[in-house]
Amino acid sequence: MAYFLFRRTLGFVLTLLAVSVVVFAVMNVLPGDPALTILGMDASDDALAALREQLGLNAPLVTRYFSWVWNALQGDFGLSHSFRVPVSELIAERLPMTISLAVAGMLVTLVLALSLGITAAAQHRRAGDWGVMFLSQLGIAVPAFWLSILLVMLFAVKLRWLPPGGFAGWSDPVAAIRSLILPTVALALVQSAVLARVTRSSALEVMRQDFVRTARASGLSQRRVLWRHVLPNALVPIVTIVGMQFAALVTGTIVIENVFYLPGLGRLIFQSIANRDLPTVQALVMLFAAIVVTANFVVDLLYVVIDPRLKART
Amino acid sequence: MRRLPANFLLGAVLVSLVVGIAALSLVWTPHDPQTMSIPTKFASPSAIHWLGTDQLGRDVVAQLMAAARNSMTVALVAVLLGGSIGVALGLLASALGGWVEDGVMRLADLGFAFPALLFAIMLAAVFGPSLTNAVLAISFINIPIFARVTRASANQIWTRDYVAAARAAGRGRFAISRDHILPNIAAAIIVQATIEFAVAILAEAALSYLGLGAQPPASSWGRMLSEAQTLMYLAPQLAIYPGLCIVTAVLGFGLLGDGLRDITDPRLARAR
Numbered sequence A: 001m002a003y004f005l006f007r008r009t010l011g012f013v014l015t016l017l018a019v020s021v022v023v024f025a026v027m028n029v030l031p032g033d034p035a036l037t038i039l040g041m042d043a044s045d046d047a048l049a050a051l052r053e054q055l056g057l058n059a060p061l062v063t064r065y066f067s068w069v070w071n072a073l074q075g076d077f078g079l080s081h082s083f084r085v086p087v088s089e090l091i092a093e094r095l096p097m098t099i100s101l102a103v104a105g106m107l108v109t110l111v112l113a114l115s116l117g118i119t120a121a122a123q124h125r126r127a128g129d130w131g132v133m134f135l136s137q138l139g140i141a142v143p144a145f146w147l148s149i150l151l152v153m154l155f156a157v158k159l160r161w162l163p164p165g166g167f168a169g170w171s172d173p174v175a176a177i178r179s180l181i182l183p184t185v186a187l188a189l190v191q192s193a194v195l196a197r198v199t200r201s202s203a204l205e206v207m208r209q210d211f212v213r214t215a216r217a218s219g220l221s222q223r224r225v226l227w228r229h230v231l232p233n234a235l236v237p238i239v240t241i242v243g244m245q246f247a248a249l250v251t252g253t254i255v256i257e258n259v260f261y262l263p264g265l266g267r268l269i270f271q272s273i274a275n276r277d278l279p280t281v282q283a284l285v286m287l288f289a290a291i292v293v294t295a296n297f298v299v300d301l302l303y304v305v306i307d308p309r310l311k312a313r314t
Numbered sequence B: 001m002r003r004l005p006a007n008f009l010l011g012a013v014l015v016s017l018v019v020g021i022a023a024l025s026l027v028w029t030p031h032d033p034q035t036m037s038i039p040t041k042f043a044s045p046s047a048i049h050w051l052g053t054d055q056l057g058r059d060v061v062a063q064l065m066a067a068a069r070n071s072m073t074v075a076l077v078a079v080l081l082g083g084s085i086g087v088a089l090g091l092l093a094s095a096l097g098g099w100v101e102d103g104v105m106r107l108a109d110l111g112f113a114f115p116a117l118l119f120a121i122m123l124a125a126v127f128g129p130s131l132t133n134a135v136l137a138i139s140f141i142n143i144p145i146f147a148r149v150t151r152a153s154a155n156q157i158w159t160r161d162y163v164a165a166a167r168a169a170g171r172g173r174f175a176i177s178r179d180h181i182l183p184n185i186a187a188a189i190i191v192q193a194t195i196e197f198a199v200a201i202l203a204e205a206a207l208s209y210l211g212l213g214a215q216p217p218a219s220s221w222g223r224m225l226s227e228a229q230t231l232m233y234l235a236p237q238l239a240i241y242p243g244l245c246i247v248t249a250v251l252g253f254g255l256l257g258d259g260l261r262d263i264t265d266p267r268l269a270r271a272r
Helices: A002-028 A034-039 A045-054 A061-073 A087-122 A127-141 A144-158 A173-207 A210-217 A222-233 A235-260 A265-274 A278-306 A308-313 B006-027 B060-096 B098-111 B116-127 B131-158 B161-168 B173-209 B221-229 B241-264 B266-271
Strands: none
Touching (some): A002 A061, A002 B098, A002 B116, A034 A045, A061 A278, A087 A222, A144 A235, A222 A235, A235 A278, B006 B241, B060 B173, B173 B221
C-alpha cells in the first residue's frame, strides 16, 4: 500500500514537472520573440531590447525555466504586462468563480448522470433506456457553447427568467446564484451525456451478476437493489470517467466563462491572449494542466478506496 | 448478408449528407459566401436566400456550405496528421518494447494533460490565433490517442502464431509491423479515426467560436455562432443553423464510428 502510494505520488510529481517543461518550452523555445509579440511589428529596437531585459529573456533558457518553476512553487508567477499586478493576484481574484462553476457543474453532472444511467439500465431495452441513450448521443454531439446560446435565447431573451450573462459579485447572493444557473446547466448537460452512458453500461454489467439476482430473490425492492447493490459495484469505471470529466469540466469553464462573460480564469486567459500578456497565459495554462493531472492522480487514489481488492493487489 | 446496425446506417446517411454538401461547395454555392450586401441584411428566408442573410447581407446557406468544407478539411488534416504520428509511435512502441515502449506511453500520458483548448491557447498566445494553429493543436491531441489504441491492438497481434512464423522466417520487426501488424489492426484504427473526426469537428467549432481558429473572412460554423451570439435579440435564427450543422456532422461521424466498431468487433456489440 505504501509502495503504491509512493509510486503514484512520484509519477504525479514527475508528470507535473514534465508538463511544466512542455508549457515553458512551447511558450519560450518555439521560434517567435515574446517582446515582438507584445510590442508589435513596428516597435523600435531599443524598446524591444528594454522589454527583453525586463522579461529576463537574456538569461539562458534553463536558468529561466528553473527560476520560473522555483518562483511558481512559492506562488509567484511574475508580473502581468497588461494588468500591471502580480499574476498570482489575478488568479486569486478569479479562482473562486472558476471553482464554483466547476464544482456546481460536477455536482449537477453527477446527480443527472447517475440517475439517468441507472434508470436506463433498469429499463434495459425499453422506452426509458432508448430515451436516455438517444439524449446522451445527442448531448455528446451538441457543443457546450451552442447549448449555452440556446439556453440564453430561451431563458434570458424570450422568457426573461434569468440574466443572459455577466456577474455582479457575491454581495447579492441571490443575483449571483441566478447568474450562475445557466452556465452550470450548460456545463453539466454536455458532461452528463457521456457519464450517463458509462453509468448505464457499467450498471448493466453488474446487474448480470449472481449477487444481484440473490438480492432480488431475497425480496429487496428494485430501488434498493439498484442504489445499494448495483451502483456501488459499478463505481470503478464511473470514477475513471468522472476524473477525466472533471478535467474536461475545468477546461469547459474556459469556454463557458467566455460565453457568459463570467470573470473567472477562463475569461482571464482570453483577455491575456488579446493583450499579449504571455506570463499570465503561461501561468494559467500551467494551472489548468496541473488541475487535469491532479484530477487523474486523485482518481488513481480513489480506486483503492472504492475497490479494496486493488489495495490487496498493490 | 448480415443486417447492418442502425447506428452505422444513420451515421452513414448523415456523414454522406455533410461530406456531400462540403464537396458540392467546391464547385457550387447558391451565392458567393463572402459577398456582402448591406441593403439586404437580415433578409428572411426566400427563393433567393433559402435561409436568409446575415448582418452583412451574406447568404446564410452559402456560408454554411463553405463552413462545412472548412470544417471537414480541418478535421481531415488533424486526424491524418495526428493519427499517422500516433500510429507510427504505437507500432514502434509495440515492435521494440522495453524502454522505448515505456517512453512512448509516458509521453502519451503527458499528452493527455493538454486538452486541445489549452494547446491552442498556448499556440495562439505565442504566434497569434490562426486556423493553422487550431489544426496543429487538434492534431497534437490525436497523437497520444492513436498511439495508445495502436499499441494496445498491436501487442495482441504480436502474440499470434503467424507473427511468430514470420519472425522465425527471419523477417525484421519493422517489416512485420508493416506487413502483418498494421493490416490486422487497421479496423481498430479506422474506428478510432472516425470517432476522432467527430471530436475534431467539435474542437474546430469551439476554437473558432473562441476566436482561436478560423479568422475572418473564412467561413466557420463556430465563428458564425460567435457572431450570431451578439445578434441574439435581432436575428435569433442565425444562432440556430450553424449549431444544427455542427450537431449533424458530429452525430454522423460519432454514430458511424460506433457502427463500425459494432461491425468489426461483434463481441462488443453483443455486450452492450
